[in-house]
Amino acid sequence: MSLYKKELIFIKTRWIVMLIIMIGLAILTVSIKDTLVNLINMPAVQEQLKNIPKGLQSQIQKISNFSYYSYSQWFDKTFIEIAAVLAIIFSFSAFSKEIEDRTIYILHGRSTRLEIFSAKIFWGIIACVISVLAGGLVYLAVADMLKYSLPVSQTMIWTVRTVFGTIFLYSIGVFFSLILKDQVRAILADLAVFVGIYVLGIFAQTRFLGLFDYMGSIDVLRGSGVGVIQIVILSLLSFLLLGFTYFKFKNMDI
Amino acid sequence: MEKAVEIYKLTKVYDNKVKALDEISFVIPFGSIFAILGPNGAGKTTTLKSILGLIKPTSGKVTTLGIEPFPDGVKGASFVPEEKEMYQWITVSKMVDIFSSFAPNFSIDKFKKFADKFELTMDRKIGELSQGNRTKLYMSLAFSQNVSLYVLDEPTWGLDPVMRKHVLDTIREMAIDGKTVIYSSHILSEVEEVCDGMVILKSGKIVYTGTVDDLKDKTGNDLSDAFINLTKDGEKK
Numbered sequence: 001m002s003l004y005k006k007e008l009i010f011i012k013t014r015w016i017v018m019l020i021i022m023i024g025l026a027i028l029t030v031s032i033k034d035t036l037v038n039l040i041n042m043p044a045v046q047e048q049l050k051n052i053p054k055g056l057q058s059q060i061q062k063i064s065n066f067s068y069y070s071y072s073q074w075f076d077k078t079f080i081e082i083a084a085v086l087a088i089i090f091s092f093s094a095f096s097k098e099i100e101d102r103t104i105y106i107l108h109g110r111s112t113r114l115e116i117f118s119a120k121i122f123w124g125i126i127a128c129v130i131s132v133l134a135g136g137l138v139y140l141a142v143a144d145m146l147k148y149s150l151p152v153s154q155t156m157i158w159t160v161r162t163v164f165g166t167i168f169l170y171s172i173g174v175f176f177s178l179i180l181k182d183q184v185r186a187i188l189a190d191l192a193v194f195v196g197i198y199v200l201g202i203f204a205q206t207r208f209l210g211l212f213d214y215m216g217s218i219d220v221l222r223g224s225g226v227g228v229i230q231i232v233i234l235s236l237l238s239f240l241l242l243g244f245t246y247f248k249f250k251n252m253d254i
Numbered sequence: 255m256e257k258a259v260e261i262y263k264l265t266k267v268y269d270n271k272v273k274a275l276d277e278i279s280f281v282i283p284f285g286s287i288f289a290i291l292g293p294n295g296a297g298k299t300t301t302l303k304s305i306l307g308l309i310k311p312t313s314g315k316v317t318t319l320g321i322e323p324f325p326d327g328v329k330g331a332s333f334v335p336e337e338k339e340m341y342q343w344i345t346v347s348k349m350v351d352i353f354s355s356f357a358p359n360f361s362i363d364k365f366k367k368f369a370d371k372f373e374l375t376m377d378r379k380i381g382e383l384s385q386g387n388r389t390k391l392y393m394s395l396a397f398s399q400n401v402s403l404y405v406l407d408e409p410t411w412g413l414d415p416v417m418r419k420h421v422l423d424t425i426r427e428m429a430i431d432g433k434t435v436i437y438s439s440h441i442l443s444e445v446e447e448v449c450d451g452m453v454i455l456k457s458g459k460i461v462y463t464g465t466v467d468d469l470k471d472k473t474g475n476d477l478s479d480a481f482i483n484l485t486k487d488g489e490k491k
Contacts, residue, residue: 108306
């Protein structure tokens with residue numbers, strides 16, 4: 001177990017907190033569905049809605065459909081936002097904190113660079129995957145308990161897409177954590193890149209690069225599948241980015 | 255003479271173009287206590303890091319315990335860096351638990367003996383320890399690894415005279431057990447007391463290599479005067 005035990009101890013608290021936030025918000029989002037729909041259906045609110053653009057009006061009216069509600073309020077919103085936060089939380093300090101605090105000397109020499117890198121990446125990826133799976137599956141379970149109709153396939157597609165998207169975002173975070181050797185700069189770089197990815201998803205010409213658009217896509221409601229090609233590309237990019245980060249780590253002065 | 259460390263024409267130029275070491279060569283025999291001395295910025299820490307494979311040589315060759323230490327380090331070595339930094343938010347006992355899970359040949363029994371000797375409090379958080387106590391903890395962890403080579407960067411910094419004596423005694427015992435100890439220090443009386451051999455660096459170059467007695471014989475001075483003469487600006491020996 002060696003370094004894996006150490007890394008688990010170090011990531012444990014953050015992981016538990018993020019799991020609680022993810023699960024708590026999943027439960028909350030399902031639970032407030034009826035309240036939100038009732039609020040929208042109030043005569044006063046309906047009157048106000050007449051003053052907003054038609055497109056937005058029809059979107060709000062569709063919220064009574066649970067699949068659409070799940071898409072718009074969870075899978076394309078809070079769920080992927082937390083997924084991005086997870087990627088940052090589990091990655092930004094992976095190397096930067098050890099280098100900044102000079103605790104890297106405790107590890108190096110007593111473990112190879114590959115062992116240090118593997119242990120850190122292993123728990124970071126596991127924490128991201130389990131937290132995202134928890135968010136998707138708890139949402140589905142609570143929806144089922146409250147007798148809402150939500151196809152399992154839709155939930156699984158959004159969840160699987162978000163798992164692979166989060167691993168890619170995590171890989172970006174690990175890269176910055178090592179290269180910048182500074183926790184604050186690593187977070188800022190992550191945020192800048194994530195905002196950039198979000199912006200790419202806005203424009204028609206660059207939408208195919210909009211990762212968040214893929215993770216919480218409305219196409220799933222129209223019967224779109226998980227997107228095998230996109231998953232292969234995301235996996236490959238994550239692998240290459242982590243491989244490059246390891247190469248840099250292997251050759252860097254500590 | 256078996257060599258624990260062999261350095262041949264080692265040069266290190268950092269990314270910021272600072273030349274920290276300039277073609278230095280020396281050998282450290284097995285079972286010796288060897289000091290690396292020099293004024294601030296002379297290249298002592300860079301030399302120690304090169305021996306451990308923490309930094310990549312720009313040119314030249316380092317062999318530590320028969321292997322090239324970069325990039326994966328030397329598992330048969332235990333290192334105490336200049337900054338004795340550990341994970342601030344965990345307790346001493348948790349630190350021992352974590353350290354023992356990945357440090358090769360770590361002996362809990364040995365650690366307990368050091369903890370008693372150094373009067374360490376196991377249930378305190380590391381962040382609450384004084385610099386001296388942090389040094390004692392780091393030394394105890396490093397000494398509790400049964401390895402062939404101990405590399406100590408300023409090991410007695412921040413310690414009171416009693417604890418300093420404990421550390422020096424331990425270093426001597428290690429050498430008697432056949433271990434090799436390399437350390438850097440600013441305290442020349444310590445070096446005089448325990449070292450078999452030494453190298454003195456100035457601006458990344460070796461200005462002396464040999465024994466303490468040889469240096470004193472050659473210069474006719476005490477060690478402090480000899481050190482000052484060798485390392486003062488504008489002079490080379």
